[in-house]
């Protein structure tokens with residue numbers, strides 16, 4: 030009797046294809062398992078050099094990376110920070126950790142990211158900065174965002190959690206804002222399991238982020254704490270995994286591009302699907318290859334996802350826009366976010382793991398095409 034395993038295709042899965050095991054075993058063999066050890070320094074230095082930015086500071090996830098950046102800018106109650114409404118909740122929550130208020134901006138239909146044309150109207154006397162998120166692997170249109178920030182004296186944080194290695198007009202994602210933040214959660218392009226990083230060119234911002242990350246302890250005076258800090262440290266084991274992942278980043282990025290090219294080849298010409306953002310000035314790294322159902326698909330998005338799930342294909346709905354979540358909905362009365370609402374209602378993230386085979390991709394694409402054409 031032959032038993033056929035039902036196919037199970039995940040949206041994301043870590044690809045541990047480098048020296049991860051060797052480096053982790055080194056941590057165990059030497060007992061450097063806490064947040065001191067050589068892999069922390071090596072990962073930070075390698076990440077800074079990869080990003081072309083002098084300072085890289087590891088931390089324990091991508092959410093606190095954003096909190097550290099906001100602390101470095103002394104964000105206070107009463108302040109406002111502009112953030113796209115179509116993003117993961119962790120882009121907005123750290124603003125609230127500081128007692129400040131997120132101010133949401135609609136998505137640009139051509140990038141799915143923060144619409145630069147709608148930023149000016151949201152700036153008030155209380156606005157301190159802008160968080161630009163490079164969503165699902167595609168960079169936000171940074172030049173107009175940087176321009177308005179410079180004119181109005183606002184800080185710019187790039188949230189690069191979903192776009193490791195992406196670029197904008199030849200500049201690395203993360204090298205354009207005052208600070209950039211990364212997540213290395215298990216489903217991101219490179220991973221440490223849980224982990225994060227902040228990078229900056231500014232030595233003073235770097236000093237403050239290091240201070241807040243390590244309980245606020247004065248680096249020159251042990252057990253002297255000039256500020257209320259946090260324990261946001263990464264472990265040496267996480268950094269060991271991160272270093273091995275970073276050594277293979279070109280492999281990870283190439284795989285994402287191959288996967289995207291394979292899907293695009295299948296979907297081109299299908300009027301029921303609109304494909305991921307594509308601009309000559311941007312390099313999309315396709316963290317999650319994502320499609321938006323057009324009016325030519327008469328099925329509700331969730332029905333399409335349910336039918337894919339029946340075939341063993343895991344997918345994700347686009348993020349619920351922040352302005353629809355219970356804790357943020359009250360603050361947005363009278364504001365409209367039609368682009369984000371539309372994308373959120375019709376968008377699907379497809380399986381995008383670097384480990385997928387051509388057969389997996391053909392299987393996913395074949396099922397999706399069959400469903401949307403039915």
Ligand SMILES: *Cc1c(COP(=O)(O)O)cnc(C)c1O
Pocket residue numbers: 090091092093116117119120162188190191211212213214223224225
């Ligand atoms: C994953 C993610 C984060 C947060 O990262 P964690 O490491 O899970 O805390 C922040 N912003 C965006 C856009 C993300 O996708």
